[in-house]
Amino acid sequence: MAGNRDTVKLDPNGGKEIVSAIPKKRQDLLKWNGWGYKDSRFEYENGTLMFTGSRYPIGGSISLPYFKQYVERHLNVDLTKKCLGDPLPQHYPEPVPCTDFIASLRQHKIDFSQSGEDRLIRCHGQALHDIYALRTGQFRRIPDVVVFPASHDQVEQIVNAANEFNVVVIPYGGGTSVSGASTCPENEHRPIAALDTSQMNKMLWIDRENLVACFEAGIVGQDLEREVRKLGFTTGHEPDSYEFSTLGGWVATRASGMKKNTYGNIEDLVVKVKMVTAKGVLEKSVIVPRISCGPDFNHIILGSEGTLGVVTEVVIKLRPLPEVKKYGSLVFPDFGSGVRCLREVARHRLQPASIRLIDNEQFLFGQALKIPGGALSNLGSALQRFYITTVKGMSLEKIAIATLVFEGNEKDVKLHEQKIMAIAGKHGGFSAGSTNGEKGYILTFVIAYIRDLALEYSVVAESFETSVPWVRCDALCSNVKNRIRQECAKHSIQHYLISCRVTQSYDAGACVYFYFGFNHTGFSDPVHIYETIESHAREEILSSGGSISHHHGVGKIRARWYPGSVSDVGVSLYRATKQELDPNNIFAVGNFLPTVESSRTVDEEKLLISKL
Structure with missing residues (x-):
């Protein structure tokens, strides 16, 4: 420990106790078969769509009447037919016996549960196939035991026992993965332990002088940020899943946040990581800003998705809290003009904390969620339409919208805003005000709840993302949309939505998010159809110069494209690392590598892994 470290007062367990946003019994607060809080959801009643609860600005008694018109027109949804999905099951698969492993947990006084309900809650992430399976009672393989370590030492004890008794370990943080990384492999016959990190949520220390802090990996994003804000700091890491995802999950997936332009992605924020492997603990010996000492092992851990430890x-x-936070928005005549503006902003390295561009389809969707009596309704909306169409000569069926977030001191923010507005003007853009920018930014945290509503009305929908060089960004977006339209025609899908947005920008390119959903009335296996179409979209992304993923990761869903993304040598290097750190293949089986049939002996598994 450095002598000048200003350490928070430690409790008897070795850290500052934090009240977690996620309780041990998650189903008391969170949905077991959907996104987010149980008291927060879109509900359609008496001809009006509403958002329940008071956790979000859109919640409460506010009605959203325009949404009904939108979904009926674009998705042909019959709002008189609602399917709530299957209730929480009363019967669960019997756990695969793991007597010796359980005895070891008891010996070390490690909390665990074999309750069917606790096991079911942790058998999935938020991928479409996971949630659809839960809602239709089609789940197959669930963990055989859920383990709740309270410290690093207990994780070591769990891993040692799992390695000794051939028990698969799937680390489980916030449960927000959309890559299938936390899904239990159906053909795994060994016992599976879901290692729930939620009880490892302490701040261990903070160094105010060097602007770093140490946290246990199970802390949830909103809890971490709340604690450092009390002390006058911020991490600035704000992914869309920030309310529920964990620090360990961010590291494991190489996460990205909405304000990465100012604060960096997770790989830019991490100074040191401690990871328990089957061979021992992997970590650097010093806490320094940079080190030239061979390959950086942090980057072996980052993005490993639980497969190595x-x-x-x-x-x-950490960074000091900004003096000023200001929102903004821009209107462009079309998506291509917006992309060219963002590219020039990036070329001059003028990106604000967040700058995101949505296409016309998402703009219209967002308008369907607007609140009557708000800034964009009634007279205000009419005036704005007049200004856009008559004064600016733009078409409401083509415009694209960018939302901005500036952070810093007042003088710098004002100058920064002026420079970006000048660049936007060169590309036909103009300011639509701070109110629209703030609403657009906050809507990000609510939009994930839409999918649960969609599933109740026979619509399957999901998002997928990529990163792409600037010179190919606009063409990639167009190509992928066209490919999805072609695939929908092949499957006789008439009512669907496809849209995109640029969410993060870099010197060399951008991250693009796609959103796709369709009305599956009359289709017997809608998730299979969706995944088939998304696979074709993914192929189009790769052929158009995009990547397999920007920040969602590989997991099981995108494993087929992993070899082509990293080369044969890259695959061999990963496999060698896997065999060295996890010779018995107990960690996160099925991610990156094919699942090894557990009916084989441990020695046979080692031999098979070495040949993969």
């Missing part, structure tokens, strides 16, 4: 502690950078 369990992340237990992370030292992360």
